[in-house]
Amino acid sequence: MDIIFNPPANEENRYIRLLVRELRANGYRIHPLDTIFSSYRHFRSIKLVHLNWFENIDTSHFFKSLRSFLRKVAVLTIIRLSGKPLVWTLHNRTSHEKGAAFFSRILTRLLVRWSSHIIIHSAQSETVLAAYGAKVLERATYVPHPHFIGVYGDPVAAAPPEGTALQLLFIGMVKPYKNLELLMDVVGALGRRVQLTIAGRATDSRYQQQLAGRAQAVGNVTLLPYFVPDGELPTLLGRADAVVLPYDLASSLNSGTAILAFSYKKTVICPEIGTVSDLDGRMADTFYYRYRTAEQHRVALTQQIERALVLKQDDPEALASRGRRLYQHVAAAHDPRRIGDELDRLYRRITDKQHR
Template identity: 75%
Template sequence: MDIIFNPPVNEENQYIRILVAELRARGYCIHPLDTIFSSSKHFRSIRLVHLNWFENIDGTSVFAALRSFLRKLVVLTAIRWSGKPLVWTLHNRVTHEAGTAFLSRVLVRLLVRWSDRIIIHSGQSEAVLAAYGAKVAERVVYLPHPHFIGVYGDAVTATAQGHGPLQLLFIGMVKPYKNLELLMDVVGAFGQRVHLTIAGKAMDEGYAQQLIDRAETMGNVALLPYFIPDGELPGLLGRADAVVLPYDLRSSLNSGTAILAFSYRKTVICPEIGTVSDLEDHTLDTFCYRYDTAGGHRKALGEQIERALARKAADTQALDDMGGRLYQHVASAHDPHRVGDELDRLYRGILDKHRPR
């Protein structure tokens, strides 16, 4: 069965590879969105279109943003007019890029209106979509975010660190909305009691240099400003006591990095985004928090780091035990094979309704 699952490849995001592999194992032939107009025969062969992050706009320049928006508008309109079933996954509350927010909102409105099904990965997403009308809920389907157990290699058991510094790790793309300057300031106040490693590539070299300069003035922050190869991830995670993700609650909703941490037996220090709130009783195995202002974020983050320090001081095994319980939870609740089965059933149910009578 020929479908479009876009993007079909993302070397820096194993979420895509996992889902594409599950779909191919169930007989789907995956095509990229860029080929949709390659020929009339190919266009007719496409049975269904599934879009991820389609609302994101190229914000490198005003011209690039307008070109990206118009191109996506044409494609989305063609899918609508052709009658092809459309599935869209909601990943974020809003775009992380403030400069393209208006254009992104236009695409989101069309995606909400025209999608046959909207996939969500967290309960908080329902409240986001409720703003578009009560009837939208009829087309919303929850699917767990697949875990990453074993995807980057086996988990590495850290060398016993006893009562040494609290080892924190931030991992992922280095972008302003992730509040890394705030994180560095908060960690700096703890001195040698806390050590932070920031690992990830920045899209903007100027921003990367700002962080490098700041880290050089601190004695407890290490910066690895490059894309981390898959083989290095288990070691980085293994040396950490916890993964720290000080996301912006205004835009963040789900976190594949949090799922990655749980998949490698690590707890997180993180705002109560959708991924964390869905843990229900297992939120007690995280250091989650809420905030309303930048000052409130700084205070809450510092309090949770202090809590993690106290927990480690009282029991050097405590943080590992928290991570172990989170691992057990995602191993069961976020099984990629289960996600693949549910996605297959979703597609076939939609296609059955679109089949000519």
């Protein structure tokens, strides 16, 4: 079956590579969205279109944002008029890019309205969709986020600690919604009892410079301001006691980075986003928290880091034990092969229904 799966490749996001690999193993021929109008014959051959993050807009310049928005509306309209089934994966509550929030909201409404089926990765996503009407939930299907076990190599055993300091790691793209300034302030206030490494590239060089200045002032923060090569990830994760992800609850819903941490036997310090709440009985193995205001976020984050610090001081193996249990959970519940099979069944159900 020829389908559009977009984006079909992303060197910095193994989520896409994992799903495309499983779909190809199930016999799908994957094409990028940009080729859909390359010829009439090709357009007719496409049986289904599956979009990820399509509601996101380039915010570098207003006219670029407008052009991107209009192009996407045109593409969605043509797909709608053609009668091709449209599948959309809901990844976030709202777009993280505040500069194009108006355009993103319109695209999200169109995607919700016109999608034959909506993939969700967490139970919290149902609340997001329900805001568009109860009937929307009838077109939603839960499919787990694939784990990353073995994707970047085997886990690296942590070296014996040189002291009792809590080793925290933030990893991922460096963007304002990830609250890294707040994290550095909290870690700075806790002093040398905590050591934080921030590993990731900022899309904005000025923002990167601001963070570098802040890290230098704080003193117990190390910045690795580049895209971390695959081969370095296991070592970075191996050195950490926990991965810390102080996300913005207003927009964040799922976290591939949290799944990455579990895949490498690490617990997380993180707000109660959908990925964490779906852990059910394993939630207690994370350091999750809730907040409403920026000040509540500061207090809650501080409390959870202090909890992890005390736990490590009382039992040096306690955090590693939590990480191992989370690893076992995602190994069973987030197997990429199972997820590929679930998408295969969904696609065939949608296309079979269309041809009746």
